[in-house]
Amino acid sequence: MSWPVRRQPSPLIVSSVEAEWASRICDCCDNKKECCFAFWCCPCFACKTTKRFGQCLCLPLLDIFSCCHPITMSMRVSVRHRYSIKGSLCKDCLCSTFCLPCVWCQMSREMNEQQLPTVFSDIFNR
Template identity: 35%
Template sequence: MSEKQPIISSQPGGYQQGPVVMVQPEFGSVQGKIIIPMTGNRDWSSGICDCMQDATNCVMVAFCAPCVQCQIATRMGENVCVPFCVPGAMIALRQRLRTLGGIQGTLCGDCLVFAVCGQCALCQMKREMDIMGIV
């Protein structure tokens, strides 16, 4: 019996007792695998070196980057401690922001941006969140 078909028996109600099996239509799938586009369709609203577009943001990152990391985490719906308790959390949050905003990029690119200039990456993320309206 195929695992995608519900189990039917002669008991009242027509179904066998036990776990309920729900079968969803295979929309956008190939042989049971869901296809999700992984590339965005736009660039960041501002460049990685455009920190001075928002001077307040730039000063805040320069003098209290941990505060900005906590702010970004909470605005993305995560716990305030995530940037300090989860290795690579800011890279994961950057990728999540890219996915939500439909921004082009790769995990490797996100890692390189944080390795070369993490403060610039924080500024860019905060600016993008402001533009996207993530509060």
């Protein structure tokens, strides 16, 4: 016995238009409170921002032990992809290596601009 199709699947619409960052990498003074927090305690600020993004709270602490910052770079790439922001892996790597607090501030400002909802982890549902 076959069931009649009552509704056809709707097409997936993907935008090919890429946006710019809401603020530049050195626009830290746009939010002085976050800027000071990131400058004086970057690991704490990075953990807070990572948690807001829906990732593991302690993930940025892995960056402490290396001269390059793979977690910061991957978070920046992830933010770019989520919000369809122009950029390149090379630029993400350079920014993450030389401007660490500025990168975290920029990602936080972008999430504020995009009004990212709070993500609750399902760790207790396993």
